[in-house]
Amino acid sequence: GAVVSQHPSRVICKSGTSVKIECRSLDFQATTMFWYRQFPKKSLMLMATSNEGSKATYEQGVEKDKFLINHASLTLSTLTVTSAHPEDSSFYICSAKGTYDYNEQFFGPGTRLTVL
């Protein structure tokens, strides 16, 4: 149980284009989903928290107009990187917290974004 998927696993795009990453909870309903960014050999940095049906809460320093988050259902959240630039290249990971049981967050496998 508690499986989270992400799609795509890898994406390469040109500078100036937008990229959408999907995060799905496969076997549970996720009231809250989180988006993280991870640089090589660095730890996870929380970008934003999204609750189903409401606006995402962004961490300080994260541009909400650049990283659009939508949590339209209890099993799906999307992150859209708008007008991507090479400095947006990174490993993006989502996590989900279910409506049941404690406080554990279960992570997706991550999406490697490369902006040329």
Place this chain on the structure above:
Amino acid sequence: EDQVTQSPEALRLQEGESSSLNCSYTVSGLRGLFWYRQDPGKGPEFLFTLYSAGEEKEKERLKATLTKKESFLHITAPKPEDSATYLCAVQAGSGGSNYKLTFGKGTLLTVNP
């Protein structure tokens, strides 16, 4: 501000050589301390949650313990497949935190056969 410090940054062990990883934390009202395992190019895999000082949890060769200031992840007789980065994270109990986790930088464990 919540802070999590993990040590050592990297640890090399021979197969069968037991050791411990440390996670020290500063948080206003600990709601939970979490251990995750992360393999290269993958998302973190949940291992344990600890909620109060004195609590211990075990899973196969891993045992996690918690005090009021730190947590240890003990690895008994490790195998090469235990090689990974081990991440520690804390969740604060302050209102409005919305369950967010603050992560340490991780310990890269390498177990040689």
